[in-house]
Amino acid sequence: MAHNYASLRYHLIFCTKSRLPMITPALKEDLLAYICGIIVKRRGVVLEINGLEDHVHVLAGLPPTIAVSEALQKIKGGSSWWVNNHRRIDHHFQWQPGYGAFTVSESLVPKVRKYIRDQEEHHRCQSFETEMAAFVKRHGLSPELSRLLGLNQRGEPDSRPVGRRSSSRRDGRR
Numbered sequence: 001m002a003h004n005y006a007s008l009r010y011h012l013i014f015c016t017k018s019r020l021p022m023i024t025p026a027l028k029e030d031l032l033a034y035i036c037g038i039i040v041k042r043r044g045v046v047l048e049i050n051g052l053e054d055h056v057h058v059l060a061g062l063p064p065t066i067a068v069s070e071a072l073q074k075i076k077g078g079s080s081w082w083v084n085n086h087r088r089i090d091h092h093f094q095w096q097p098g099y100g101a102f103t104v105s106e107s108l109v110p111k112v113r114k115y116i117r118d119q120e121e122h123h124r125c126q127s128f129e130t131e132m133a134a135f136v137k138r139h140g141l142s143p144e145l146s147r148l149l150g151l152n153q154r155g156e157p158d159s160r161p162v163g164r165r166s167s168s169r170r171d172g173r174r
Helices: 025-041 068-085 106-117 119-125 128-138 145-149
Strands: 009-015 045-051 055-061 100-103
Touching (some): 009 068, 009 106, 025 045, 025 055, 045 106, 055 106, 100 128
Antiparallel strands (some): 009 055
16 A cells, blocks of 8 residues: 555543642633644644543544653643743642543544533543543453552552552562
């Protein structure tokens, strides 16, 4: 085949550090616009974006030349740099180290767009932890939700340094 064809759409979800409510109403619109700019600069397309005070959802098409992990590093690193260097909030802004990235077929794009648009309404009825657990289960991923989200066993943000958190291994050793 002489040409490359790719349709790579991802539902990206990432949280503020320790899931603190850092995305204020005054910050939200400009932050989401800045994130869109980062994606477009890397030849991606933003199909939908929305966020709450502690996390963001993005439906984006990414080119096959950029890995999802690289895209998230650029999005999170660039947007936190922008918030902090433009003094958009009174304290230091950071994103949680992890993220969720789920592929989306063309047939499901309208449903995912609506889901992202309706985040405020959706989270009146369901917690973020429950939302992420459903994504993990639906996509057949490891049920180690606490590790994925940086939460302790009670479902609260784990404030210990990453190097001091226990990690489960297949052989049972820590």
